[in-house]
Amino acid sequence: MTGPDLPERVRAALGDRRTREVKMFGGISFMVDERMVAAARGDGDLLLRIDPARREDLLARPGAHEALMGEGRSMGPGWLAVDEAALTGAGLTEWLGHALDFREPGLKPPASRRRPGVSAPGGAPSPARAPTPPQPVRRLRTEPCRWAWVT
Template sequence: MGAAIDPQVLAARVRNALPAKFASEKRMFGGITFMVNGNMLCCVSKRGLMACVGAAAEPEALARPFASPCFGSGRRMAGFVTVAPPGVADADGLNYWLALARTYVEATPRNASGQKRWRRKSAATEPSRAAA
């Protein structure tokens, strides 16, 4: 595992690199997630940067130094890469990843804030299997 990074410092660098009106922020994935038009751009945490680059750009992204596939709950997250702290240590590295993520996210349709893409049925709303 790579060296840890102060997520507040990295988040400040991301804020400075993006136009003020460009992104909103949410606490997600154990870090600070930057959203554009309701879609995730990137997330900063002590592990580095998780960037949403899209499935088409993922092979190019994974060929870069310090980049690796992103896993969530033990499953690979298609279209996302994790960049270890050395990969975003300087402005050029951070700007590369933000530009790659922006290219994908800006071409993605707006996701209404709070919109659910799927809903898990609760036990209270599912019909009883015993009754069948």
């Protein structure tokens, strides 16, 4: 198994869920129902969004280590990285299961981040605020210039 193979394996493991892929975290991140679940990094590691309450238990498993941003900066208790070697066989499905469990299936997808008054995907204005009326057009001066450069 190689690093570039990991995104295809994650796609297959997520199956028919509503997913979206975004390039970030040094690889391809997988969003399920608009929530970040995992990222297949270019180095072959899998970055997971996990329940912070289960962090210590999951860190004790083989192949799991603290997720870092750059040199030595922790990404926080809700993030975990898994070595490529621990993702063989059913390992990938098991680790993705921990990330999918954290999504809290009863919650609705997050609200749109659109600004109030901006059209929604269906074309209707956002209900938060009515669209602002058009502003008057500023006209440029059209009269001739009264001075000229003298050389």
